[in-house]
Amino acid sequence: MRLAPNSRFTGVAVVADSWPLLRAGVRQTLQGMSLRVAADEATFESAKAAVGDRLDLVVVGNTLEDPRDIVAQVRRLPGAGDSPPKIIFLLDAVDAGGLRHLLTDGVEGLVQRSIELPDLKAACERVLAGHRVVSGGPLSVLASAGLELREPGLDSDDRAGLTRKEREVLSQLAQHVSNKEIAERLHVSAATVKTHLSNIYGKLGVTSRREAVVVGVERGLLA
Structure with a gap:
């Protein structure tokens, strides 16, 4: 996609998911945010081949690839400035152990794969603004398991003033x-x-x- 000359460019993204219709919806959502989608492919391995000298956001769904391996690869790709690309996983099935690993790896977004597109747009905006987002099934599992998710840069002693x-x-x-x-x-x-x-x-x-x-x-x- 070529952005119109007066479009507000906000970054570069790639999408990876086995379902073409889902990829099309995510691509349209990201383009509506003035992100340039460099590739949408069935696997992240294929999508990353289109990455040039900048990547801001990676949206990954069902690719049959190891999520932690994807995270490791993304962290080696060039981000904007000194920041690595941010990652949002669209998850079908979630478990506390898998979430714990992804949170430990610093993944910025964990949302249900069936998320509505307006909600996905909001999640992407929050992640690009430097927040972490967990919603849908991942949020329920996270809360029930008592796992913790901190905002990037949040002081570990900051308890929002709660007693x-x-x-x-x-x-x-x-x-x-x-x-x-x-x-x-x-x-x-x-x-x-x-x-x-x-x-x-x-x-x-x-x-x-x-x-x-x-x-x-x-x-x-x-x-």
Whole structure:
């Protein structure tokens, strides 16, 4: 694709997935963000052959290749400036062990392969802005397993100002239990749980349980 002369160029991307229709949708989404898609191929091995002297984003779905091997290859490719290319994996099936490895390897995006295109666009924008994104099935597995995901550059001691008890309540939210069950588990009153929730929402800048869990996962706040 050639961008029009007045288009706002935001970087170079490649797409790898075994399903042509999915690749077409992802390509269209990325082009709508003024990214130049250098290649969309059934495998990452084929897609990377089109990479020149710059690569900003890699979107990988089902390629039957080892995800960790893909990460290692991407980190050796030229990024923008001093930053390596960013990676988003579109996952079908997820397990805690696999997520742990990918998080340890510093993967920036882990989302459900069936993600809606507008949500994929939002995920790509966040990843390119320097955030980490986990959504759909990967988020549920991550929260249930108690794994931590920190924003790049986030101080390990930064707990968003949450108290120990507030972090305990946040951890319970990730297990999808009611206020009454949280109160029973933490041996506090239901009114106290409501107070903790109000404090958590305010400190994290969210308005719902789901948003609190998402932010908690992204910032590594789950105990």
